[in-house]
Amino acid sequence: MRSDYVFTSESVSEGHPDKVSDQISDAIVDLFLSRDPEARVACETLTTTQRVVLAGEVRGRGMIDANGHWAEGAQEEIQRVVRETVRRIGYEQNGFHWTDLTFENHLHPQSADIAQGVDSAGNKDEGAGDQGIMFGFACDETPDLMPATLDYSHKILQRLAEDRKSGAAPFLEPDAKSQVTLRFKDGRPVAATVIVVSTQHKPGYHEGGKEAELKGYVKQVVREILPEGFITDETVWHINPTGKFEIGGPDGDAGLTGRKIIVDTYGGAAPHGGGAFSGKDPTKVDRSAAYVTRYLAKNVVAAGLARRCTIQVSYAIGISEPLSLYVNLHDTGKVSEEALEAAIVKVAKDRLGGLTPRGIRLGLGLNKPIYAVTAAYGHFGRKPEGDLFPWERTDLVDALKAALG
Structure with missing residues (x-):
């Protein structure tokens, strides 16, 4: 180093056009999870002059019926949430106003091919929603370990x-x-x-x-x-x-969900797996695995085991267990990376039920409408309060130390 x-x-800021899109997408995630904790959401948002467009794949009781049709009042509720999000941010301008912007909803039911690969069935555990690599990071530069x-x-x-x-x-x-x-x-x-x-x-x-x-x-x-x-x-x-x-805002520059992933994570100080977080329910490991690796890395630093810690995991679509786990302490560690990797696997299994998609989302309590607040000013380095930001807790410190002997 x-x-x-x-x-x-x-x-x-929350008023940046890309962040407006992120917040709308996560407000939709929260809406679906408030109706059905097992909902599936992949919501992309486009914002531009006096227009908001949603697209993506969804599934959830109270919003989509058994025949794949919108439940009564569901589309009206989606539009209400979109307009309320824009109002909360503060847009009441001629070029972008929450009351009179044009709204288009192109969300549709989730692909059956994807569903059969990632849902649990019989002896098959819930699989990852996609392949990919995810990173978590922490350092001791600030009290928030960011x-x-x-x-x-x-x-x-x-x-x-x-x-x-x-x-x-x-x-x-x-x-x-x-x-x-x-x-x-x-x-x-x-x-x-x-x-x-x-x-x-x-x-x-x-x-x-x-x-x-x-x-x-x-x-x-x-x-x-x-x-x-x-x-x-x-x-x-x-x-x-x-x-x-x-x-400014969407009137000055079009916004899209997922274009500020470095702002969302570590500002370029650590690697990023490439997948955005906003608009995705917690079965998507792009989101949940990035949260759990931050959780683990933060506890490593909070425990005084290193001043800097990067953790990587990888997944394959439909497969529940991670394919790999990697720890880098950047020459600041007080223990070996190999020993810490073994300790992390043990602690994750004991405290979360493992690093499977189900273990992560149930262990951290992610199946709740907690995401709209994550979509501006970073997903990490925030104060855990109630159900919000559970991946920012430092309650694994003693367990990690014990696992290392």
């Missing part, structure tokens, strides 16, 4: 959204992006070299005193989010570097 370097991560560059990028935008909605920053609109570049010394973040924030704004806040007000506000937010001393006289600022940013 390099000890002295500069690294960058970005984030995008990469610092991404953690601060998320928190800057969360603060902007909170202030916009509370009225503390009424000149802000929903679309925004952030980017944080930090200098690392001896493997630890010590200073911010560059801060980039682009935020949609009310008319006129790109010139004169109003521009100064916006930029001063953003700088103050960044100073409050980053640790004391990280902002120095040498920090370079780029706030709305293109100038005017009044047209």
Whole structure:
């Protein structure tokens, strides 16, 4: 590992067009799971000027009947959820407004060929919904055990959204992006070299005193989010570097589900398997296995077994057990990777019922409508509360230590 370097991560706000799509897709997942914990959902969303389009495959009691037809009122409920999601984000603009956007629903019943491969039947356990590789990661750069560059990028935008909605920053609109570049010394973040924030704004806040007000506000937010001393006289600022940013969101740029997977995970500080999370029910290992590997990696670091931990698993469609498990402690481990791999298999079996799709989703309690809140500001590094973000708990620390002897 390099000890002295500069690294960058970005984030995008809940009003970014791709994130609008992610949140709509996950709101649909929540709707189906609220009716049927065993529902199957693969929902893609397109957002553009005054239009939202859904497509994908679904199955679930209360939404799709036994003949593969929509249940009474189901399509109206889907449209209500879509419009409510857009309203919650804050879009009431001429180019994208929750009340009068055009909505199209092209969701249809799940393929019977896929269903027979992944459903449990007789002595056959539930299989993975697809082949693929998934990664989990944790490091000790922040209290949330996340990469610092991404953690601060998320928190800057969360603060902007909170202030916009509370009225503390009424000149802000929903679309925004952030980017944080930090200098690392001896493997630890010590200073911010560059801060980039682009935020949609009310008319006129790109010139004169109003521009100064916006930029001063953003700088103050960044100073409050980053640790004391990280902002120095040498920090370079780029706030709305293109100038005017009044047209934003889906009116300014089309959005699609699953296009911000690095923002969703570790900001480029760790590998990504390639599969998006949003719009997928927890039988899809793209989502559930990425959650469980984060859960395991976070507990490894929380236990003091390493400062950094990457875990990979792989699956084949229709096969329940993972094909492989790989651990990398990045030369920071206090135990061997081989010993830790064996301990992880044991702990996962004892505490979750294994790393099968069923074991993961039942062991972590994923068959619940808990996903809309994951679709902005990252799926990881969030506070576990009630049923939300169970993969962020650190309740495996003692079990991992015990398994290692």
